[in-house]
Amino acid sequence: METFAAFIVIFGSGIRLGVPLILACLAGLWSERSGVVDIGLEGKMLTGAFAGATAATFTGSAWLGLLAGVIASIGVSLIHGYASIDQRANQIVSGTAINMVADGMTALIGNAIWSQGGRTPELPETALFNPINLPFAQSFGAVPIIGPIYQHLISGHDIITYFAFALVPLTYWALYRTRFGLRLRAVGENPAAVDTAGISVRGLRYSAVVICGVLVGLSGVYLSVAQAAYFQPHMSAGKGFIALAALVFAKWRPWPALATCLLFGFLDALSIRMQGMVLPGIGPVPVQAIQTLPYILTVVLLAGFIGKATPPKASGVPYVKER
Amino acid sequence: MSAPLKPLPAWADVALIPLINVVAAFLISGLVVTAIGENPFEAVRILIVGAIGDLEGVGFTLYYATSFIFTGLAVAICFHAGLFNIGVEGQAYVAGLGAALACLYLGFLPGYSLLVVAILAAALFGAAFAAIPGYLQAKRDSHIVITTIMFNYIASALMGYLLVDVLRVRGQMNAETAQFPPGGIAPQFHELLAPLGVHWPVTPFNVSFLLALAAAFGVWLLIWRTRLGYEIRTVGANPTAAIYGGISPARITIVTTLLSGALAGGMAVNVILGEEHRLILEFTAGFGFVGIAVALMGRAHPVGIVLAAILFGMLYQGGAELAFDKPKISRDMIVVIQGLVVLFAGALEHMFRRPVATLLARRTTSPPI
Numbered sequence: 139m140e141t142f143a144a145f146i147v148i149f150g151s152g153i154r155l156g157v158p159l160i161l162a163c164l165a166g167l168w169s170e171r172s173g174v175v176d177i178g179l180e181g182k183m184l185t186g187a188f189a190g191a192t193a194a195t196f197t198g199s200a201w202l203g204l205l206a207g208v209i210a211s212i213g214v215s216l217i218h219g220y221a222s223i224d225q226r227a228n229q230i231v232s233g234t235a236i237n238m239v240a241d242g243m244t245a246l247i248g249n250a251i252w253s254q255g256g257r258t259p260e261l262p263e264t265a266l267f268n269p270i271n272l273p274f275a276q277s278f279g280a281v282p283i284i285g286p287i288y289q290h291l292i293s294g295h296d297i298i299t300y301f302a303f304a305l306v307p308l309t310y311w312a313l314y315r316t317r318f319g320l321r322l323r324a325v326g327e328n329p330a331a332v333d334t335a336g337i338s339v340r341g342l343r344y345s346a347v348v349i350c351g352v353l354v355g356l357s358g359v360y361l362s363v364a365q366a367a368y369f370q371p372h373m374s375a376g377k378g379f380i381a382l383a384a385l386v387f388a389k390w391r392p393w394p395a396l397a398t399c400l401l402f403g404f405l406d407a408l409s410i411r412m413q414g415m416v417l418p419g420i421g422p423v424p425v426q427a428i429q430t431l432p433y434i435l436t437v438v439l440l441a442g443f444i445g446k447a448t449p450p451k452a453s454g455v456p457y458v459k460e461r
Numbered sequence: 462m463s464a465p466l467k468p469l470p471a472w473a474d475v476a477l478i479p480l481i482n483v484v485a486a487f488l489i490s491g492l493v494v495t496a497i498g499e500n501p502f503e504a505v506r507i508l509i510v511g512a513i514g515d516l517e518g519v520g521f522t523l524y525y526a527t528s529f530i531f532t533g534l535a536v537a538i539c540f541h542a543g544l545f546n547i548g549v550e551g552q553a554y555v556a557g558l559g560a561a562l563a564c565l566y567l568g569f570l571p572g573y574s575l576l577v578v579a580i581l582a583a584a585l586f587g588a589a590f591a592a593i594p595g596y597l598q599a600k601r602d603s604h605i606v607i608t609t610i611m612f613n614y615i616a617s618a619l620m621g622y623l624l625v626d627v628l629r630v631r632g633q634m635n636a637e638t639a640q641f642p643p644g645g646i647a648p649q650f651h652e653l654l655a656p657l658g659v660h661w662p663v664t665p666f667n668v669s670f671l672l673a674l675a676a677a678f679g680v681w682l683l684i685w686r687t688r689l690g691y692e693i694r695t696v697g698a699n700p701t702a703a704i705y706g707g708i709s710p711a712r713i714t715i716v717t718t719l720l721s722g723a724l725a726g727g728m729a730v731n732v733i734l735g736e737e738h739r740l741i742l743e744f745t746a747g748f749g750f751v752g753i754a755v756a757l758m759g760r761a762h763p764v765g766i767v768l769a770a771i772l773f774g775m776l777y778q779g780g781a782e783l784a785f786d787k788p789k790i791s792r793d794m795i796v797v798i799q800g801l802v803v804l805f806a807g808a809l810e811h812m813f814r815r816p817v818a819t820l821l822a823r824r825t826t827s828p829p830i
Binding site: 177217221225226227228230231232234235236237238239240241242243245246247249250253255256371376379382383386422424426427429430433434436437440441442449 | 493497498545547593597601602603604606607608610611612614615618619621622626750753754757788789790791793794795796797798799800801803804807808809810811812
């Protein structure tokens with residue numbers, strides 16, 4: 139029973155750590171499926187987190203924070219879109235630039251406004267996305283096994299978490315069951331064919347980039363207005379890159395993306411839990427080994443040793459119309 | 462969509478366009494400074510005085526520049542082969558391990574032979590850490606951008622583990638190794654110049670700078686004056702044509718990433734052997750990423766890289782002074798400038814090409830009288 143309780147705790151924190159990954163990973167999925175490679179997820183996440191916390195601080199409203207975070211993130215996305223789609227730039231260079239500018243700019247402005255080394259003031263509880271208790275969570279919790287699962291894993295999350303989980307089937311449906319999704323996937327594989335059919339490659343890619351901005355902005359807002367109650371410089375701490383790894387690991391598909399992000403979140407929770415623990419026979423747990431597992435797994439997968447991760451064919455390739 | 466562009470005159474291509482791009486980056490940086498309520502002109506004045514106003518500033522500027530020359534060259538050599546190595550940060554970090562292990566375990570070597578061995582060890586470790594992504598790109602078609610990003614995190618975890626749990630001196634709080642023996646230390650210029658009667662203030666500026674200049678010359682020689690360099694450029698320009706010409710892109714990819722990792726190791730030489738004299742956590746401090754900005758701004762040419770590295774050295778040294786004088790303009794401003802340089806000199810490098818071409822065309826095609 140004790141191990142079960144511990145499992146519930148670790149899995150619960152795994153979900154919370156996985157949510158920003160899910161949102162950012164789906165964001166990357168939309169962008170890369172349309173042929174725009176996005177290694178700037180990290181920077182957009184930071185932008186969303188900073189704008190979200192700043193707006194929530196000034197307005198006292200979590201929802202206005204969310205709006206600001208998403209708009210800021212879309213703005214950054216559009217810069218990447220302009221460089222990648224209209225300027226036919228190297229998309230890796232553009233993403234790198236966005237990561238650098240966002241990393242510096244958020245800390246700089248935060249420091250200029252509040253003079254706390256870039257940290258924003260602590261948000262009051264009223265300006266946060268608070269946990270929602272689903273009906274009967276309290277009373278149902280007494281039921282063995284299913285009760286704690288319902289009470290601690292399914293109930294008690296904030297609205298962004300539920301939205302993130304709902305986004306997975308939504309993304310799947312939009313990409314695989316709608317005309318827009320079909321075209322979007324096609325533009326990531328063979329833009330010339332889409333162009334020949336009289337559909338705007340540019341329009342499709344720009345819409346994908348905007349969707350990407352919305353989702354990754356949400357992941358940033360989640361970090362600063364739901365998980366923590368403030369923004370702190372570099373607070374995304376590589377989550378944008380883990381999401382990128384998860385995207386590769388999931389081979390650019392929505393459901394596997396959910397599973398991978400939960401796995402990576404769970405590994406993160408496990409490594410935090412195991413900090414300083416001594417296992418019999420092994421000695422102190424090398425926490426770094428668990429923390430690096432997502433990166434190592436991704437490299438192994440990319441190397442083609444466990445299946446093959448093939449990116450969308452036209453991803454990273456600017457489309458040149460006139461010939 | 463629009464008429465194809467006429468080729469620009471060479472001077473515009475080599476000097477004018479890059480200059481406009483960098484000026485745009487700095488103009489926007491000026492606007493950012495204005496937006497947070499400071500005077501950009503005063504900021505520039507403090508920055509320049511801090512960077513080159515006295516010999517101490519110059520020493521620090523050149524010390525930073527040394528690191529940037531190495532990381533810039535490491536990124537640039539990969540550019541020539543059409544590869545984007547984001548992993549210079551991790552490669553330099555692991556190279557520090559090589560230098561430290563040599564200094565800690567080969568202390569019996571006489572005189573400065575230890576320094577030479579430590580430098581070689583740094584290059585070897587850097588190259589070895591770059592070899593895996595290079596091999597995976599060449600042989601297994603794994604995208605080097607993704608693998609090098611992953612390897613940065615792997616390097617960080619590996620070095621964290623080694624420094625905290627293995628290499629740390631017993632009973633010490635800080636996660637760092639023991640001090641290196643004197644033979645493993647790259648001499649600083651104030652020590653070297655003192656016997657000659659030249660007074661140079663105490664700065665971390667050390668002989669690695671000369672090594673960096675030699676490396677820059679070596680890269681120039683390699684890329685434009687050797688068969689290997691020709692092969693690297695061919696693979697970068699057109700891998701299919703390279704195969705037709707009898708060049709193996711896989712071999713070139715691996716060789717180039719090895720060279721890149723070894724160059725990244727130069728940064729560890731500068732910081733670990735030249736200044737810290739012990740291995741410390743996170744000594745790379747993001748300088749591997751500065752290399753991307755330096756390589757783009759220097760147009761992947763060693764001369765451009767040395768100049769861009771000195772400019773970034775000024776930004777880092779002057780930026781520290783600026784943050785001290787004007788707390789509102791924290792050192793994050795330098796990261797913003799760096800990002801804007803990558804954006805304008807890299808991602809948006811062709812944005813001003815069309816307006817400039819139109820302008821130049823209008824001037825040259827004015828009707829004859």
